[in-house]
Amino acid sequence: GAGVSQSPRYKVAKRGQDVALRCDPISGHVSLFWYQQALGQGPEFLTYFQNEAQLDKSGLPSDRFFAERPEGSVSTLKIQRTQQEDSAVYLCASSIGTSGPLAQYFGPGTRLLVL
Amino acid sequence: GESVGLHLPTLSVQEGDNSIINCAYSNSASDYFIWYKQESGKGPQFIIDIRSNMDKRQGQRVTVLLNKTVKHLSLQIAATQPGDSAVYFCAEMTGTALIFGKGTTLSVSS
Numbered sequence: 001g002a003g004v005s006q007s008p009r010y011k012v013a014k015r016g017q018d019v020a021l022r023c024d025p026i027s028g029h030v031s032l033f034w035y036q037q038a039l040g041q042g043p044e045f046l047t048y049f050q051n052e053a054q055l056d057k058s059g060l061p062s063d064r065f066f067a068e069r070p071e072g073s074v075s076t077l078k079i080q081r082t083q084q085e086d087s088a089v090y091l092c093a094s095s096i097g098t099s100g101p102l103a104q105y106f107g108p109g110t111r112l113l114v115l
Numbered sequence: 116g117e118s119v120g121l122h123l124p125t126l127s128v129q130e131g132d133n134s135i136i137n138c139a140y141s142n143s144a145s146d147y148f149i150w151y152k153q154e155s156g157k158g159p160q161f162i163i164d165i166r167s168n169m170d171k172r173q174g175q176r177v178t179v180l181l182n183k184t185v186k187h188l189s190l191q192i193a194a195t196q197p198g199d200s201a202v203y204f205c206a207e208m209t210g211t212a213l214i215f216g217k218g219t220t221l222s223v224s225s
Contacts, residue, residue, distance in 0.1 A: 004158075031211070033211075033212065033213075035213075041218075042204050042206075042215030042216060042217065042218055043159065043204075043213070043215050044215070045212035045213065045214070048211050048212060055211070056210075056211060056212065059212070091158055091159070093213075101146060101147030101166065101208050103149060103161055103164055104149070104161075104213060105161055106151075106158035106159045106160070106161075107158050108156075108157055108158045109157075109158050
């Protein structure tokens with residue numbers, strides 16, 4: 001079946017621009033996660049949704065970062081007034097349920113470059 | 116086969132060798148662990164998982180070992196193939212988010 005998809009795959013933004021990154025999780029997956037991966041590093045947690053509820057946003061680095069999942073399926077990560085330090089790969093992952101530890105399946109990521 | 120006792124950022128093996136990649140995790144309360152494979156330009160790909168009530172789990176050509184006493188996780192790949200070349204990450208879960216360890220770049224030469 002289809003995996004997690006993300007768009008765009010690549011995004012170049014000028015410093016100060018706003019960007020929106022989209023994630024389509026695996027159909028039927030209740031939980032959705034966003035991670036940020038800097039070059040040469042492992043992914044770092046940003047935020048977590050259970051259906052449409054954002055239950056954990058402790059990893060968002062600043063108030064310029066905002067995520068939503070209004071209908072409990074597609075999610076958008078928005079970064080306002082982008083800075084050069086926001087350049088990274090943004091990964092979305094989903095898992096099927098919420099009870100107990102469950103595997104998270106990742107999309108291909110959006111590579112953001114802020115000039 | 117090639118093995119490492121401590122985490123090393125790179126591991127080079129010959130095709131057909133067995134590979135062992137090690138990982139130290141940080142939180143003794145973590146109850147779930149996953150190994151991911153990440154190829155250049157792609158997202159992490161699920162390989163195998165293990166819960167904290169287990170010591171060993173086997174998949175196809177892969178085995179994960181968990182030593183909770185020293186907070187150590189290892190991934191064994193049997194008969195390593197060129198297609199196994201990638202960065203491998205271990206991840207631990209406490210709560211809902213995954214915490215990723217330092218990756219190991221596996222290079223397989225034929």
